[in-house]
Amino acid sequence: MATVQNMIDDERHDDTIKDQYLTFAIEGEDYGVEIAYVKEIIKMTPITKVPEMPNFIEGLINLRGDLIGVIDVRKRFDKQPKEHDEETCIIVIMYEDYTLGMIVDAVQETAIIPKERIFAPPSAKLSYANQFIRNIGKVGEEVKLLLDVERFLAQE
Amino acid sequence: MSDFDRESMLEMFIFEMSQLVDQLESTIIQSESEYNIDQINEIFRIMHTIKGSSAMMMFDNIAGVAHSIEDLFYYLREENPKDLDFKRLSDHVLSGADFVKAELAKIQEGSKADGDGTDLAKAIDKFLQQIKGITPAEPEAPKQTASAPASVAEPAPAADPTPSTAGDNMHKYRAKIHFQDGCEMENIRSYTLVHNLQEMAQDITHEPQDVIDEETIPLIRQNGFVVDFSSTHDFNFIHSHLSQTVYLREVILEEIGAPVGAASVAPAAAPAPVAEAPPVVADEPVIPVPPTPDIVAAAAAEATQKKGTASHMISVNVSKLDALLNLMGELVISEAMVTQNSELEGLQLESFHKETRQLRKIVTNLQETVMSMRMVPLSATFFKMHRIVRDMCRQLDKDVQLDIVGEETEVDKNIIEHIADPIMHIIRNSIDHGVEMPEDRKKSKKPSKARVLLEAKNSGGDVLVIIKDDGRGINTAKVLAKAKTNGLTTKSDNEYTDKEIMQFIFLPGFSTNDQVTAYSGRGVGMDVVMSNLEVVGGTALVDSTPGEGTTFTLKIPLTLTIQEGMSVLVAGAQYTIPIANIIKSFKAKPENLFTDPSGNEMITERGEILNIVRLHEFFNIDGAVTDVCEGTLIMLENGEHVVCLLVDDLIGQQQAVVKPMPKYFKKVHGLSGCTLLGNGDISLIIDVAGFFDK
Numbered sequence: 057m058a059t060v061q062n063m064i065d066d067e068r069h070d071d072t073i074k075d076q077y078l079t080f081a082i083e084g085e086d087y088g089v090e091i092a093y094v095k096e097i098i099k100m101t102p103i104t105k106v107p108e109m110p111n112f113i114e115g116l117i118n119l120r121g122d123l124i125g126v127i128d129v130r131k132r133f134d135k136q137p138k139e140h141d142e143e144t145c146i147i148v149i150m151y152e153d154y155t156l157g158m159i160v161d162a163v164q165e166t167a168i169i170p171k172e173r174i175f176a177p178p179s180a181k182l183s184y185a186n187q188f189i190r191n192i193g194k195v196g197e198e199v200k201l202l203l204d205v206e207r208f209l210a211q212e
Numbered sequence: 213m214s215d216f217d218r219e220s221m222l223e224m225f226i227f228e229m230s231q232l233v234d235q236l237e238s239t240i241i242q243s244e245s246e247y248n249i250d251q252i253n254e255i256f257r258i259m260h261t262i263k264g265s266s267a268m269m270m271f272d273n274i275a276g277v278a279h280s281i282e283d284l285f286y287y288l289r290e291e292n293p294k295d296l297d298f299k300r301l302s303d304h305v306l307s308g309a310d311f312v313k314a315e316l317a318k319i320q321e322g323s324k325a326d327g328d329g330t331d332l333a334k335a336i337d338k339f340l341q342q343i344k345g346i347t348p349a350e351p352e353a354p355k356q357t358a359s360a361p362a363s364v365a366e367p368a369p370a371a372d373p374t375p376s377t378a379g380d381n382m383h384k385y386r387a388k389i390h391f392q393d394g395c396e397m398e399n400i401r402s403y404t405l406v407h408n409l410q411e412m413a414q415d416i417t418h419e420p421q422d423v424i425d426e427e428t429i430p431l432i433r434q435n436g437f438v439v440d441f442s443s444t445h446d447f448n449f450i451h452s453h454l455s456q457t458v459y460l461r462e463v464i465l466e467e468i469g470a471p472v473g474a475a476s477v478a479p480a481a482a483p484a485p486v487a488e489a490p491p492v493v494a495d496e497p498v499i500p501v502p503p504t505p506d507i508v509a510a511a512a513a514e515a516t517q518k519k520g521t522a523s524h525m526i527s528v529n530v531s532k533l534d535a536l537l538n539l540m541g542e543l544v545i546s547e548a549m550v551t552q553n554s555e556l557e558g559l560q561l562e563s564f565h566k567e568t569r570q571l572r573k574i575v576t577n578l579q580e581t582v583m584s585m586r587m588v589p590l591s592a593t594f595f596k597m598h599r600i601v602r603d604m605c606r607q608l609d610k611d612v613q614l615d616i617v618g619e620e621t622e623v624d625k626n627i628i629e630h631i632a633d634p635i636m637h638i639i640r641n642s643i644d645h646g647v648e649m650p651e652d653r654k655k656s657k658k659p660s661k662a663r664v665l666l667e668a669k670n671s672g673g674d675v676l677v678i679i680k681d682d683g684r685g686i687n688t689a690k691v692l693a694k695a696k697t698n699g700l701t702t703k704s705d706n707e708y709t710d711k712e713i714m715q716f717i718f719l720p721g722f723s724t725n726d727q728v729t730a731y732s733g734r735g736v737g738m739d740v741v742m743s744n745l746e747v748v749g750g751t752a753l754v755d756s757t758p759g760e761g762t763t764f765t766l767k768i769p770l771t772l773t774i775q776e777g778m779s780v781l782v783a784g785a786q787y788t789i790p791i792a793n794i795i796k797s798f799k800a801k802p803e804n805l806f807t808d809p810s811g812n813e814m815i816t817e818r819g820e821i822l823n824i825v826r827l828h829e830f831f832n833i834d835g836a837v838t839d840v841c842e843g844t845l846i847m848l849e850n851g852e853h854v855v856c857l858l859v860d861d862l863i864g865q866q867q868a869v870v871k872p873m874p875k876y877f878k879k880v881h882g883l884s885g886c887t888l889l890g891n892g893d894i895s896l897i898i899d900v901a902g903f904f905d906k
Contacts, residue, residue: 104894105785106873107831108880116874116886116894121542123886123894125874154876211878 077167079200080160083135088200095148097163100140126157151205169193225269229316232258233309240302241598256285274315277329280336281308286452293343304336382442383467390436390462398432399423405457413441533586540582541869547575548890587622590668593632594619597639604643611650612643612662621668623675630748634741638679638764646683646762677766686756688713714754718742777868780859782827783836786895788868793900795847800840825903826858836860853904
């Protein structure tokens with residue numbers, strides 16, 4: 057998955073980075089996270105459980121000598137956990153001074169979603185998982201649910 | 213100057229200043245009752261450096277205060293006045309030191325050093341004028357000056373108008389300046405000197421005249437640079453000003469002709485010493501009165517000691533040491549990863565194992581060296597306490613002598629930062645609550661001067677800091693009553709042992725002092741002791757005998773970052789327990805186990821009855837061994853307390869490089885951090901103290 061990292065590095069100075077999203081799948085839905093937050097994508101790796109944590113915090117992983125926390129996105133969205141397979145990935149994000157891993161079913165692509173293709177979510181449909189969605193973006197006819205990283209990471 | 217440059221210079225500046233201020237404080241406090249000439253020189257030198265550096269960094273307020281103290285000590289050094297009120301002198305210098313400290317703190321926080329030092333500087337100047345006023349020019353009226361504070365206060369009004377009177381008082385001077393050989397550009401230096409002199413002098417003429425012309429250089433080299441000028445400032449001031457010239461070899465200052473202007477000068481204006489003062493050579497400060505032999509001996513001993521330590525030291529930024537330590541940690545892990553690599557299992561590798569043993573040895577040595585570089589003696593922290601004791605004694609009218617033992621004991625830099633506050637709080641507490649008023653002490657047949665002992669010593673992997681006073685001791689009945697009213701007790705009164713009762717004083721919001729003083733009684737303080745110590749994994753114990761005194765013992769680990777740990781297994785996951793807390797591990801026998809009516813499991817081991825804590829229950833882990841006899845019990849101690857911890861199995865002893873939990877994780881009770889194992893797995897480090905207070 058080094059290609060994604062290269063691509064990010066290449067385009068770091070480009071203004072269009074703010075329109076780029078890394079898309080991933082959870083239970084058949086497509087989600088997107090701003091690429092500015094994404095540090096890298098790694099394969100599943102053994103996770104050390106940490107006691108007395110909220111259920112969605114899976115534990116700790118060793119990322120080349122750095123210890124970082126990992127969140128299971130399914131559990132965060134209150135969905136049924138799924139057996140990890142070879143498609144399961146950890147997206148490592150950096151937000152403020154946290155570095156955290158997000159376990160997702162599969163990583164799809166980086167999509168360019170310009171501002172005019174991004175819409176506010178319909179307010180009526182505020183389910184539990186929806187509270188973590190800030191906007192809805194459209195790529196062609198496909199709909200991507202764009203993550204509100206701040207809310208996603210909040211531990212209430 | 214770019215921001216970056218200023219930033220790094222600021223850092224250096226703050227570092228140097230704090231060292232100087234510390235040095236200043238300890239010098240003053242050592243010699244409070246009387247200053248010998250070495251200490252006066254020392255303080256003069258410190259103030260001079262502070263003035264110079266802060267003027268360079270454009271902190272004029274600090275420079276101003278330093279300047280007046282420097283003036284004061286310049287006078288003391290040159291004139292060595294007798295019957296000086298040393299207490300007041302110390303007060304002035306200490307308040308100057310406090311001012312510098314406060315400003316430094318502001319600079320460090322990144323805010324402007326905007327404190328106004330003019331009042332302080334004025335007070336110090338006034339004090340100087342007073343000393344000058346009461347210093348007998350001829351030994352005529354020493355009787356009057358000998359009775360210290362009253363007579364000091366008296367001449368004050370008379371001395372007050374002196375600055376203005378002195379203003380009319382013109383002196384004519386001739387200064388002959390020789391620069392150091394080979395300093396070059398003598399003409400420009402002379403020009404700068406004249407330029408600087410213009411601020412304080414008039415009618416300046418000099419020889420050679422046209423100093424901008426380079427042809428004057430040989431003349432200046434040969435004959436020196438001669439300046440004539442008149443100034444309102446006195447001889448000493450001018451002399452000290454000229455002595456600051458860079459690359460100066462020698463300055464000869466003379467006063468020529470009689471003072472011009474107002475002939476009737478207030479008694480304080482001290483022209484007498486000026487007239488007497490011989491031309492002084494700057495490089496060799498003249499010692500007017502030979503100090504007594506024993507002072508000389510002590511000073512000489514001190515000087516040689518200083519030389520011995522100073523020459524082989526360099527200062528290194530702590531962040532570099534931190535980086536080195538982190539690298540060291542990674543090296544320890546990598547080394548384990550290589551030598552314990554799973555791919556090597558079952559292979560016959562004789563020379564490989566020999567080489568890895570050598571590698572292990574080098575890594576261990578390197579680790580010890582790196583750790584030792586971070587070790588700082590406690591002396592600086594300890595000696596700061598003199599100041600606190602002094603200030604408190606003056607404020608509370610108590611008489612306390614602070615004895616310091618074992619200050620050379622070394623602790624990791626990070627740890628020192630966390631124990632200075634606890635020590636200070638305990639000492640404050642001892643003096644405020646423990647030590648009685650001198651008259652009360654006499655009644656109970658104790659010496660009126662109380663003793664507080666501050667001691668440090670090594671004990672295994674820990675450092676013990678002991679603070680012992682000979683005061684009235686802790687009144688356990690009073691403590692228990694207070695604990696009850698604050699709702700802190702959980703058992704009935706007679707179930708508490710004295711030791712348990714004493715531990716109450718470490719709880720937040722606890723104070724038996726009915727009256728709030730400036731120092732204690734608000735109930736904050738002793739809980740700071742505990743919380744600060746917990747950060748570094750230390751503990752505190754109190755022991756007290758009513759009427760005889762109280763002893764506080766702080767137990768602090770030598771170092772934080774690399775710990776010797778025992779790896780244990782619970783439900784397939786590894787945990788690391790600091791070796792320092794482990795007494796032993798053993799298998800339980802069914803006949804030794806029992807359960808009390810409320811379901812607490814206990815075991816009798818070697819005649820002791822101990823509580824059992826199941827690690828898997830403590831952390832709610834599924835899939836662990838639940839049969840006590842099947843698992844392994846580890847006997848843990850924390851201070852006085854002992855429990856047995858149930859784990860599935862032991863794995864082995866290893867070096868654990870302690871890493872903090874990622875910030876995103878909330879603090880977990882019973883965990884102090886995590887560590888990487890040789891195979892890349894993560895192990896959580898158990899905070900043993902967590903098992904005892906839940």
